[in-house]
Amino acid sequence: MNNDDILTIVKSIIVKVSPQYAAVDIQPSDSLKDIGLNSIERMEITMLVMEELDVDVPRIELLGPKNISELVSLLESKLEKAGV
Numbered sequence: 001m002n003n004d005d006i007l008t009i010v011k012s013i014i015v016k017v018s019p020q021y022a023a024v025d026i027q028p029s030d031s032l033k034d035i036g037l038n039s040i041e042r043m044e045i046t047m048l049v050m051e052e053l054d055v056d057v058p059r060i061e062l063l064g065p066k067n068i069s070e071l072v073s074l075l076e077s078k079l080e081k082a083g084v
Contacts (some may be wrong), residue, residue, distance in 0.1 A: 001079055006053070006072045013048045017041055028069035046071070055079055 004043055007028060014032075015022045026035065032042045046062055049071075055078045065071040 001076070001081075003069075003072050003076055005047075006075050006079075007068070009052055010045070010049055010068060013045050013052065017045050017048065018035070026068065028072065029067050031067045037073060049075065054080060055082060 013024050014026060014037070017076060018037060021035070024035065032045065037045070053075060055075060057074065057078050061074065062071075065074050
């Protein structure tokens with residue numbers, strides 16, 4: 001699974017959690033906070049993405065990514081380490 005696949009999953013889960021974002025052009029450089037998602041929505045999105053990808057990321061590491069692109073890269077690296 002590559003960055004584009006993971007980005008597609010992240011975007012679909014954003015819309016699943018907050019349907020009002022279906023019409024928003026979400027960019028990899030956007031942060032979940034800056035596009036208007038509250039902390040509960042951000043955590044729900046992150047947890048659903050990890051569940052979808054069947055990957056576990058320690059919560060402390062989830063504090064690092066500053067935008068969607070960095071989150072996708074983190075998830076991709078975890079998938080690679082897991083051999084997926």
